[in-house]
Amino acid sequence: xxxxxxxxxxxxxxxxxxxxxxxxxxxxxxxxxxxxxxxxxxxxxxxxxxxxxxxxxxxxxxxxxxxxxxxxxxxxxxxxxxxxxxxxxxxxxxxxxxxxxxxxxxxx
Numbered sequence: 001x002x003x004x005x006x007x008x009x010x011x012x013x014x015x016x017x018x019x020x021x022x023x024x025x026x027x028x029x030x031x032x033x034x035x036x037x038x039x040x041x042x043x044x045x046x047x048x049x050x051x052x053x054x055x056x057x058x059x060x061x062x063x064x065x066x067x068x069x070x071x072x073x074x075x076x077x078x079x080x081x082x083x084x085x086x087x088x089x090x091x092x093x094x095x096x097x098x099x100x101x102x103x104x105x106x107x108x
Contacts (some may be wrong), residue, residue, distance in 0.1 A: 009043035011035070012080075015052045019059030027061050032069060041074040045054045046102075050081035060089065078102055 011034035016023040035045055045066070055063075062081075070077045080102040082090075090096040 010046060011037060012046040014075045017036055017051055019056045020056040021058040024058045024062040028065060031066050033074055035069055035073060038075050044076040044078055045070060046078045046080050047078045055086050066094060076100060104105055
């Protein structure tokens with residue numbers, strides 16, 4: 001899990017390859033720390049899912065908890081490089097409206 005803090009109003013965290021029961025707590029705590037670094041009412045937490053292959057119900061719940069925490073602080077949550085399976089799961093569970101999405105960049 002990697003995070004960056006170069007932009008004063010944006011934090012980026014890389015989600016683990018498997019976002020699930022065994023990784024959710026560490027990921028949630030790290031993401032909450034980054035949310036707390038952002039000024040309330042400003043900024044955005046970017047969750048980079050480019051390396052994430054699998055998200056189970058615990059991982060999905062973690063994303064929802066992070067979105068709620070962001071909403072409490074009036075900070076946006078952006079999901080970057082969402083794979084087709086996770087995107088389908090978010091649509092199926094009607095959670096896609098909670099997040100902003102950034103499509104994966106095409107490689108040349």
